[in-house]
Amino acid sequence: MCSIARSLELVGERWSLLIIRDALFARVTRFGDFQHNLGIATNVLTARLASFVDSGIMEREGSVDYILTAKGHALAVALIALTEWGDSWASPIEPPILYRHTACDAGAVHAVAVCEKCGVVPAEEITVSIGPGMPAEYLAERRGGTR
Structure with missing residues (x-):
């Protein structure tokens, strides 16, 4: 599985990115504030926050606070990139x-x-190459022509 796919497994759902956005940029930490700000169903919010804690993106502090870890804060640049892309390609108005x-x-x-x-x-000057983490079986398949 590639790094993009692994990342999407953790944060690739709409509510996940909005929760992280509020935690990063609005400094929201409390369950009730996430629920109020986003209008998200409590069962969905509970599941997303639990998955963030399990994956190390957030930590529980006390009984009601969810605090971003360094792993969670590192998502800021990705969210800024998505925001800028959305402002340029998916929004009919000026950036909100x-x-x-x-x-x-x-x-x-x-x-x-x-x-x-x-x-x-x-972006048009960026290409990819095989990195050191590429699984050997993938490389063998490519050499054998089965892909």
Whole structure:
């Protein structure tokens, strides 16, 4: 299974991303606040929060708080990227929210692709290659021509 598929297993459902969005950017931690803000059914919210705790994206604090872990906070760039994509390709209006750098309170924050050698690169200049985590059986199938 590729890394995108593994990621989607954990957070690839609409409610999951909205819960994480509220935790990241609105600093929501309480079950009732997630439920109120999102209008999500309590059984769905319970299941999503439990899966986040089980996967290490959130931790329980006390009896009602759900706190993002470093693993959860690391999703911020992915959510910013999805927001920017949605603003450009799925919205007929101007962006409803803008991401800003807290330390300077003025700088706009964007998700961009960065080459460690060249800096920012456009999406059409990005390609993929087989990485060290590629399963040997996949490589054998490719060499044998069965794929």
